[in-house]
Amino acid sequence: MKKLFIAIVTLALIFSCVPAASAATNGEVIYHSQYCLDNDITIVDEIISYSQARSSDKTYEFNRQITASGTTIGSISIKGTFRYDGSTVSVVSKSVTKTDTYNGWKYSQSSFTSSGGTITLSAKLTKTLTPSIPFTMTLSCDKDGNISHS
Secondary structure: OHHHHHHHHHHHHHHHOOOOOOOOOOEEEEEEEEEEOOOOEEEEEEEEEEOOOOOOEEEEEEEEEEEEOOEEEEEEEEEEEEEEOOOOEEEEEEEEEEEEEOOOOEEEEEEEEEEOOEEEEEEEEEEOOEEEEEEEEEEEEOOOOOEEEO
16 A cells, blocks of 8 residues: 555656646747937847647737837837638737836836737837837738738
8 A cells, every 4th residue: 555655646746747838938039120219219129939739820929128328218028829821810819918117217008909910009118307208019910820010
């Protein structure tokens, strides 16, 4: 009886150590760009693709880092899952996953919408006695699963 108990406990420990499978845990950076605006604002955009168990679904995350005069003032991310079949596309889910601000800046969201295969976030960063920084983040997927952003 004792040997049976030890065997059961051993098996339970072995199976409890196996990492859980997840369809969208490890992402791959598929796009990275950096550009400067007139007012010493630098924008760094990055798109991450997550693998899915269902081949007609794709999950993407759009990360934007906003820097003013060399100091990061905001880091914003949106994530969306798209379903496509070669003739149509739709948004399965969408979320704003990150709204971090620094050095006294605040995040203010105007809207977060989806239509067809497009997700759009309109927001701005504000700080007292400083001009606000409005921005729009858009993720779009076409009927064939190709992603684009702006």
